[in-house]
Amino acid sequence: MDEFHLIKQIVEALGGHQRNKWVALGPGDDAAIIDAEADTQQVASIDTLLAGVHFPEHAPPTLIGYRALMVALSDLAAMAAAPRYCLVSLTLPADLFADSSARPLSGTEWVAQLAHGMGEAAESCQTAICGGNLSQGPLSITVSVHGVVDKSKWVGRSGACPGDVVYLSGPLGGAAACVRQQHFEVNPGQALDDVQEAYFHPKARFDWRERLIANASAAIDVSDGLLQDLGHVLDASRCGANLDVAQVPIARGASLHDALSGGDDYQILFTAGCDVPGAIPIGKIVAGSEMTLDGTPLHAYPGLEQYGYQHFKT
Amino acid sequence: MDEFHLIKQIVEALGGHQRNKWVALGPGDDAAIIDAEADTQQVASIDTLLAGVHFPEHAPPTLIGYRALMVALSDLAAMAAAPRYCLVSLTLPADLFADSSARPLSGTEWVAQLAHGMGEAAESCQTAICGGNLSQGPLSITVSVHGVVDKSKWVGRSGACPGDVVYLSGPLGGAAACVRQQHFEVNPGQALDDVQEAYFHPKARFDWRERLIANASAAIDVSDGLLQDLGHVLDASRCGANLDVAQVPIARGASLHDALSGGDDYQILFTAGCDVPGAIPIGKIVAGSEMTLDGTPLHAYPGLEQYGYQHFKT
Numbered sequence: 001m002d003e004f005h006l007i008k009q010i011v012e013a014l015g016g017h018q019r020n021k022w023v024a025l026g027p028g029d030d031a032a033i034i035d036a037e038a039d040t041q042q043v044a045s046i047d048t049l050l051a052g053v054h055f056p057e058h059a060p061p062t063l064i065g066y067r068a069l070m071v072a073l074s075d076l077a078a079m080a081a082a083p084r085y086c087l088v089s090l091t092l093p094a095d096l097f098a099d100s101s102a103r104p105l106s107g108t109e110w111v112a113q114l115a116h117g118m119g120e121a122a123e124s125c126q127t128a129i130c131g132g133n134l135s136q137g138p139l140s141i142t143v144s145v146h147g148v149v150d151k152s153k154w155v156g157r158s159g160a161c162p163g164d165v166v167y168l169s170g171p172l173g174g175a176a177a178c179v180r181q182q183h184f185e186v187n188p189g190q191a192l193d194d195v196q197e198a199y200f201h202p203k204a205r206f207d208w209r210e211r212l213i214a215n216a217s218a219a220i221d222v223s224d225g226l227l228q229d230l231g232h233v234l235d236a237s238r239c240g241a242n243l244d245v246a247q248v249p250i251a252r253g254a255s256l257h258d259a260l261s262g263g264d265d266y267q268i269l270f271t272a273g274c275d276v277p278g279a280i281p282i283g284k285i286v287a288g289s290e291m292t293l294d295g296t297p298l299h300a301y302p303g304l305e306q307y308g309y310q311h312f313k314t
Numbered sequence: 315m316d317e318f319h320l321i322k323q324i325v326e327a328l329g330g331h332q333r334n335k336w337v338a339l340g341p342g343d344d345a346a347i348i349d350a351e352a353d354t355q356q357v358a359s360i361d362t363l364l365a366g367v368h369f370p371e372h373a374p375p376t377l378i379g380y381r382a383l384m385v386a387l388s389d390l391a392a393m394a395a396a397p398r399y400c401l402v403s404l405t406l407p408a409d410l411f412a413d414s415s416a417r418p419l420s421g422t423e424w425v426a427q428l429a430h431g432m433g434e435a436a437e438s439c440q441t442a443i444c445g446g447n448l449s450q451g452p453l454s455i456t457v458s459v460h461g462v463v464d465k466s467k468w469v470g471r472s473g474a475c476p477g478d479v480v481y482l483s484g485p486l487g488g489a490a491a492c493v494r495q496q497h498f499e500v501n502p503g504q505a506l507d508d509v510q511e512a513y514f515h516p517k518a519r520f521d522w523r524e525r526l527i528a529n530a531s532a533a534i535d536v537s538d539g540l541l542q543d544l545g546h547v548l549d550a551s552r553c554g555a556n557l558d559v560a561q562v563p564i565a566r567g568a569s570l571h572d573a574l575s576g577g578d579d580y581q582i583l584f585t586a587g588c589d590v591p592g593a594i595p596i597g598k599i600v601a602g603s604e605m606t607l608d609g610t611p612l613h614a615y616p617g618l619e620q621y622g623y624q625h626f627k628t
Contacts, residue, residue: 024355028550029470030389030534031359036462038352041338044444045345046401046458050451075344087360089456130358137364137452142403144360144458148350156343220344236342 003134009108010132013115020128022084032131034085040148043081047072051139056184061110063186063200064141065117071223072143073125073204074266078221080155080212081147083127083204088118089142091135114141125204153213155270160218160237162287164271167279169205172226173254174198176262195253202266211276212268219270225261227298229269231291237271240290243283257303317448323422327429328443331436336398337444346445348399354462357395361386365453370498375424377500377514378455379431385537386457387439387518388580392535394469394526395461397441397518402432403456405449428455439518467527469584474532474551476601478585481593483519486540487568488512490576509567516580525590526582533584538577541612545605547585554604557597571617 011018011027018026025033049068051057057064069086076083090111097107105113115129122129127145178184178199186192192200205221212219218237220229226248234241250259271285293301325332325341332340339347363382365371371378383400390397404425411421419427429443436443441459492498492513500506506514519535526533532551534543540562548555564573584590585599607615 025468025470029472030392031357031395031459031461033393033463033468034356034358036350036352036354036356038350040350042348042350042356042460043345044348044399044401044458044460046403046445046447046456048403048405048447048449048456050405050449053449053451078344079347081345085358087358087458089360089362089458091362091364091454131360133360133362133456135362135364135367137367137454140405140451140454142360142362142447142456144358144401144403145345146356146358146460147345149347154339154347156339158343 006108006111006134009112010115013112014119014129015116017119017122018129020126023128023130026130027132032085034130037148039151041151041154043076043079043147043149043154044144045072045075046142046144047075048140048142057139059184060186061113062117065114066121067200067202068141068143069118069121070202070204071266072145073127074202074221074223076145076147077204077206077208078219078268079149080153080209080216080219081149082209083125083145083147083206085128085130085146086122087131087144088129089133091137091140093139094136125206155212155216155219157218157220157233157236160233160239160271160285161273162239162285164217164273164285165281166230166241166243166283166285167270167272167276167281168249169208169268169279171249171251172222172265172267173258173262174251175202175264176258177254179262179264180258194251198251198265202264204266205268208268212270215272215274215276216270217272219268222263222265222267222269224263226269227260227291233269233271234289234291238289240286240288241283242286242292242295245293247280247282249280260304320422320425320448323426324429327426328433329430331433332443334440334442337442340444341446346399348444351462353465355465355468357390357393357461357463357468358458359386359389360456360458361389362454362456371453373498374500375427376431379428380435381514381516382455382457383432383435384516384518385580386459387441388516388535388537390459390461391518391520391522392533392582393463394467394523394530394533395463396523397439397459397461397520399442399444399460400436401445401458402443403447405451405454407453408450439520469526469530469533471532471534471547471550474547474553474585474599475587476553476599478531478587478599479595480544480555480557480597480599481584481586481590481595482563483522483582483593485563485565486536486579486581487572487576488565489516489578490572491568493576493578494572508565512565512579516578518580519582522582526584529586529588529590530584531586533582536577536579536581536583539575540583541574541605541618543583547583548603548605552603554600554602555597556600556606556609559607561594561596563594574618
């Protein structure tokens with residue numbers, strides 16, 4: 001297997017999703033070319049997912065690829081951007097390509113299925129994977145994602161105001177329940193159950209774009225857990241919040257703790273000074289800097305002394 | 315050390331180069347915001363550098379950071395694009411942050427110096443590092459780079475024509491000589507020698523942008539080695555070439571073999587049907603698909619039966 005052959009297989013497996021109407025030149029040159037759009041701003045983010053940390057390496061590669069792209073795209077959805085293009089850098093271990101009858105898929109098949117899953121996610125979000133990179137090393141997937149907003153129409157983390165309602169785009173905790181149970185085994189032909197669906201098929205909520213632009217004072221995607229991500233909004237907006245715990249929507253198969261502290265669901269958490277159709281109100285922005293649950297400070301709330309996830313916390 | 319503190323240190327070490335006049339929102343939100351420019355196209359590429367493979371992990375982090383950004387930016391220079399912004403995803407090993415009196419730098423110092431080196435490269439190319447990601451794992455650096463070209467003014471690999479002259483922007487082989495000699499030790503206060511300078515301080519050749527736009531039929535940056543990269547141009551352009559070996563400019567401290575087969579110099583290889591000021595002519599594009607050196611087919615040229623570098627070749 002040589003690199004150039006592998007790239008060809010990947011592009012084939014993308015199923016046409018290496019291009020969209022904005023991509024003027026796709027994979028195969030030093031860089032990709034994408035048409036710029038007047039009166040817009042570009043929105044850009046990058047994410048790395050490591051095997052064994054951010055995804056279970058023995059899961060079906062189609063699901064790994066789908067989820068990797070969606071997780072990265074979610075950051076664009078959280079800014080109320082429309083997705084345009086992605087770049088993917090894969091680091092693949094040499095032993096993926098070693099002969100082994102113990103493995104159900106050859107290295108090339110594995111990578112092609114990964115790319116197929118990415119193509120499915122790209123299709124679902126109408127974006128394209130127009131460039132990438134391959135290197136040999138411990139399995140990881142880095143995705144840089146790029147979208148556009150009409151000039152100044154992006155929604156950041158810093159605009160929440162006392163009096164705003166805190167909203168969610170949907171239920172939380174399903175993906176965290178899947179992780180908590182290490183429930184990653186998927187048999188061919190078998191449908192995913194609820195928590196597996198939440199984990200493997202998150203949906204970057206681009207369907208909320210218009211509503212966020214019209215209504216939201218601040219927004220973030222829930223990737224690290226509701227409490228931690230709300231904390232980021234409060235820090236950036238210099239205000240506090242009180243959540244009504246009974247209003248937090250809990251995904252099927254998840255616990256309250258999963259919903260409050262678990263990441264990986266990629267719903268949008270946002271604030272707005274008005275009613276927003278379809279949004280689930282879970283609390284209020286208040287003056288100060290404290291986060292309370294049912295009026296109780298976070299550090300005193302039973303079972304939540306430690307919450308969220310910090311990659312480097314020691 | 316927590317992640318958010320580390321991000322703050324990194325942004326400080328960038329020395330202001332997290333922003334430039336196109337960056338409307340830098341690090342700290344879900345995504346960065348960059349102003350789009352009317353009548354342009356975006357140019358985008360991504361590269362991953364792994365410790366021990368693409369850089370020596372015990373080299374000074376300032377040099378590692380500088381080189382990582384330059385190597386990635388070189389792909390934009392090769393398309394004749396002007397750089398605008400970069401995103402950087404760092405994967406850092408936990409033991410970088412473990413207490414150890416054996417290490418000269420703390421983990422935070424190491425990362426800050428890496429970021430400082432990236433800031434220097436950004437300054438030299440007038441670009442900005444406006445977003446990124448941190449995760450914990452084997453040391454690697456992924457950089458996605460983004461530039462612009464006036465509409466349709468990019469230079470790809472596929473436009474070379476028989477009769478065109480093959481040009482280089484400068485001498486080759488210095489970085490390869492440094493790698494061949496594993497000559498990576500740099501003592502504080504000591505100047506880099508020629509081959510170290512070639513390896514650690516490559517220069518993305520944005521100074522060639524106007525000349526490429528005005529003259530070049532095809533271009534590529536020499537990252538994998540002259541012969542292999544010329545091969546990519548010939549494949550894409552469906553033609554052959556004959557090189558005049560005596561004309562290939564060899565960097566100080568390098569051998570002919572370094573210059574023909576070694577990568578990592580990041581000079582621009584391009585083709586043009588006219589004289590180009592300052593460019594070094596090294597051969598001619600011909601009909602057919604064969605690459606010859608002084609008229610001899612590559613596979614028969616003494617010492618070059620195997621050339622270039624393929625990441626996955628087995």
